[in-house]
Amino acid sequence: xxxxxxxxxxxxxxxxxxxxxxxxxxxxxxxxxxxxxxxxxxxxxxxxxxxxxxxxxxxxxxxxxxxxxxxxxxxxxxxxxxxxxxxxxxxxxxxxxxxxxxxxxxxxxxxxxxxxxxxxxxxxxxxxxxxxxxxxxxxxxxxxxxxxxxxxxxxxxx
Amino acid sequence: xxxxxxxxxxxxxxxxxxxxxxxxxxxxxxxxxxxxxxxxxxxxxxxxxxxxxxxxxxxxxxxxxxxxxxxxxxxxxxxxxxxxxxxxxxxxxxxxxxxxxxxx
Numbered sequence: 001x002x003x004x005x006x007x008x009x010x011x012x013x014x015x016x017x018x019x020x021x022x023x024x025x026x027x028x029x030x031x032x033x034x035x036x037x038x039x040x041x042x043x044x045x046x047x048x049x050x051x052x053x054x055x056x057x058x059x060x061x062x063x064x065x066x067x068x069x070x071x072x073x074x075x076x077x078x079x080x081x082x083x084x085x086x087x088x089x090x091x092x093x094x095x096x097x098x099x100x101x102x103x104x105x106x107x108x109x110x111x112x113x114x115x116x117x118x119x120x121x122x123x124x125x126x127x128x129x130x131x132x133x134x135x136x137x138x139x140x141x142x143x144x145x146x147x148x149x150x151x152x153x154x155x156x157x158x
Numbered sequence: 159x160x161x162x163x164x165x166x167x168x169x170x171x172x173x174x175x176x177x178x179x180x181x182x183x184x185x186x187x188x189x190x191x192x193x194x195x196x197x198x199x200x201x202x203x204x205x206x207x208x209x210x211x212x213x214x215x216x217x218x219x220x221x222x223x224x225x226x227x228x229x230x231x232x233x234x235x236x237x238x239x240x241x242x243x244x245x246x247x248x249x250x251x252x253x254x255x256x257x258x259x260x261x262x
Contacts, residue, residue: 039203044220080224099222103188107222110231115214117173117232123224125186 044106049098049133052106053142056096058135064089064143067136071149078126078151085110087118091139095120101130126151165258167242174236174260176207176215178229178244186221202227204247209233210240238262 046052053061070084085095095110095118107124118136129150136143161181167174180202187199199221207215214233236242238260245255 039218044218082228084230102222103186104220104222106220108220109218111216111218113214113216115209115212115234117234119232120217121228121230123228124222125184125224126222 040109043096043109044104046105047103049100049105052098053096053135056094056109056135056137058137058142061135061142061144064136064145067134067143067145069132069134069145069147071132071147073148074150074152075126076152078128080123081126081149081151082121082123083132083149084119084121085134087112087136087138089118089136089138089140089143092118092136093139094137096135096137097122097124098133098135099124099126099130100133102127160252160254163244163246163254163256165242165244165256167236167258167260169236169238169260169262172235174209174233174242176231176233176242176244176258178205178227180227180229180246180254182225182227182246182248184221184223184225184227188221200248200250202246202248205229205244207231207233207242207244209236209242211243236260 040055043052043055046055066088068086071082075081085097087095092112094112097107098105099107108122110120112118126149132147132149134145164179165176167176182202183200185197185200189197191197201221202219205217205219206213215231240260241257242260243255243257245253247253
């Protein structure tokens with residue numbers, strides 16, 4: 001009886017040790033690396049729309065009427081410019097928003113998973129009057145839409 | 159720890175619209191303080207959301223998103239009473255998660 005109990009304990013200890021190792025390797029090495037890799041540094045540091053698009057893998061994007069930017073033509077305050085982007089392209093996978101004249105042009109990349117509708121609303125900063133460019137990656141390749149927004153008060157301290 | 163988010167979620171015709179208001183400075187790294195020193199960049203880089211514990215939304219942000227970001231997105235499915243949780247991570251590694259219940 002005693003022997004059995006000791007053995008059982010030993011097995012549990014060993015098992016626990018393995019479990020801990022697995023948990024550590026999962027938490028400490030595999031998961032955070034994968035999570036960090038998701039933020040596309042090259043794209044977000046792009047200084048021109050063309051550079052940032054290239055970093056996102058976009059090749060020869062064509063303008064499309066199926067991509068819609070909903071925003072007012074004039075923004076009173078460049079620090080807070082509400083914009084909504086909607087894609088009606090079949091199989092939309094990703095939507096990226098660029099502010100052409102900002103120091104870092106890429107504002108956001110929305111991944112459109114199977115559970116999401118390709119319809120996002122947010123607020124961006126604009127240093128000055130500029131084009132807003134939206135890039136959509138869909139089953140049919142890349143497509144863009146552009147809208148000019150005039151800013152009456154700059155976004156950087158004004 | 160950062161301030162809490164305000165999350166509103168409502169389901170209509172099988173689509174759950176989630177609206178989130180986050181509390182974050184969103185420093186671009188371009189601005190200078192009164193002494194002329196560059197204010198270091200500090201902004202949210204990643205936002206994810208789950209519906210009943212299942213990841214449904216993932217997005218990456220740059221510093222061009224406005225201060226105290228507003229973000230709305232639409233999730234297929236969802237029902238009144240279910241839980242939506244939103245998490246952000248910033249470039250300093252700070253993170254915050256908040257949860258809301260879907261309204262009918």
